[in-house]
Amino acid sequence: MAAIYFDHAATTPMHPEVVAVMTQALTESFGNPSSIHQFGRRAHQQLTAARQIVASSLNAKPHEIIFNSGGTEGDNTAIIQTALARKAEGMHIITTAIEHPAVLEPMKYLASLGFDITYLPVDQTGMIALADLQAALRPETILVSVMFANNETGNILPIAEIGAILKAHPATFHVDAVQAYGALPIDVTALGIDLLSVSAHKFNGPKGVGFLYKKDGVNFPSFLKGGEQEEKRRAGTENLPGILGMAKAITLLTPAEKARRKVYLQKLADTLIAQLKASDIEFSLNGNLENKLPHVLNLRLPRVNHDILLTRLDLAGMAVSSGSACTAGNIEPSHVLAAMYGEESPILKESLRVSFGYENTLEEVEQFSQRLIAEVSRLQKKD
Known part of the structure; x- marks a missing residue:
């Protein structure tokens, strides 16, 4: 794959x-x-x-x-x-x-x-x-x-x-x-x-x-x-x-192309969310769902350490992140999520950022969602 x-x-x-x-x-x-x-x-x-x-x-x-x-x-x-x-x-x-x-x-x-x-x-x-x-x-x-x-x-x-x-x-x-x-x-x-x-x-x-x-x-x-x-x-x-x-x-990036990408990237995001909702894993979304960029999703996966999950997804050839690439190498938790939930919240270590681009496909989203669901299900049950 x-x-x-x-x-x-x-x-x-x-x-x-x-x-x-x-x-x-x-x-x-x-x-x-x-x-x-x-x-x-x-x-x-x-x-x-x-x-x-x-x-x-x-x-x-x-x-x-x-x-x-x-x-x-x-x-x-x-x-x-x-x-x-x-x-x-x-x-x-x-x-x-x-x-x-x-x-x-x-x-x-x-x-x-x-x-x-x-x-x-x-x-x-x-x-x-x-x-x-x-x-x-x-x-x-x-x-x-x-x-x-x-x-x-x-x-x-x-x-x-x-x-x-x-x-x-x-x-x-x-x-x-x-x-x-x-x-x-x-x-x-x-x-x-x-x-x-x-x-x-x-x-x-x-x-x-x-x-x-x-x-x-x-x-x-x-x-x-x-x-x-x-x-x-x-x-x-x-x-x-x-x-x-x-x-x-x-x-x-003409205005028409931006508009087209907005619709397409939202479709990719909606497909991933629908796949997660249809599964038996626990998840929620961080952020303002009514006013956000269509290509960025910040997922909360209760009882799943994002460092472990990122490693497993990477080994499967799937690249996502836990936050800003400029701080990802730091052991400190996300300052954005800390500002939202407080520095002691477990959400800081249970969240994953997925962000799409114009060249991504629905097939990729489906492959990713299947692997993500399998890994999260395993980790949540293990916990």
């Missing part, structure tokens, strides 16, 4: 057309976009075209796009540089307890510098309350950073509502859209977003490349010090093959 990959929330395989574009770029577009000779001019033209593609996908202006190495750099740049640039106006920042480490770690760093960080709590469905945000806002609040969709539960957070609240407040609004960009339509203008981070490898593009949307009027110095690339906003020679690959991945 062929291996089954159901860990697309961690990373996605590159689309064949993306590979083709990058292969051509690696062999033909080797010029430095900053060089003035013909090789550099051609590279610069391609970079400009890619920037337009990215900007159009967000209803942004091309010069508002800064190419970088991905979500972590984008989050660090947006959060740290905004805080340092606006320090004289205030030192209060608001975020949530369920952010990705690429947001939480910069927050810890800023706290060590004396910034006051408010972490909005979540309920047992993993959702924040807008009333908590409004209560936390102060005159000295300079930054609000909230993820668009959670990478462990798939929950979609109320970004439009937060943007509306912040229209009457001078705080900068940053959104980590790494998990959401490939699945949801995003209009940064309509949503009132000032800064937005994206990483290509989450939507069938290459690893090590992404971008930061920075709205006109949001000012801070380059996070990396060096050359004057990206209009002096991000030093370092641009990764042109990666950027062209990302742009190709974006062109493949």
Whole structure:
């Protein structure tokens, strides 16, 4: 039986057309976009075209796009540089307890510098309350950073509502859209977003490349010090093959294709849930089932240690995870589930994340569900 990959929330395989574009770029577009000779001019033209593609996908202006190495750099740049640039106006920042480490770690760093960080709590469905945000806002609040969709539960957070609240407040609004960009339509203008981070490898593009949307009027110095690339906003020679690959991945994600994938991925998720319901195993779903990404399922399997289950599934050629790939190597339990249920809850060690991609099939879902049911049934009875 062929291996089954159901860990697309961690990373996605590159689309064949993306590979083709990058292969051509690696062999033909080797010029430095900053060089003035013909090789550099051609590279610069391609970079400009890619920037337009990215900007159009967000209803942004091309010069508002800064190419970088991905979500972590984008989050660090947006959060740290905004805080340092606006320090004289205030030192209060608001975020949530369920952010990705690429947001939480910069927050810890800023706290060590004396910034006051408010972490909005979540309920047992993993959702924040807008009333908590409004209560936390102060005159000295300079930054609000909230993820668009959670990478462990798939929950979609109320970004439009937060943007509306912040229209009457001078705080900068940053959104980590790494998990959401490939699945949801995003209009940064309509949503009132000032800064937005994206990483290509989450939507069938290459690893090590992404971008930061920075709205006109949001000012801070380059996070990396060096050359004057990206209009002096991000030093370092641009990764042109990666950027062209990302742009190709974006062109493949037309609004119609996103809508089609949403329906298809929901069908895969619904099929798995139906199979589990038809079995005799105990299970439930973590997260807000009414407002989530269709491709991410977080399963709770009572009395089943997820480490043991993951190992057994891996030996059977089936790849899933227990949470964020950026913390999966850590023995600490999921901070997202801990925020939802409390740090002592057994749910933290009994939960599994299954995430689908466009290339997955119903046959794979059925094969996976059969194996999952067999393993869980054995483990639950053994307990």
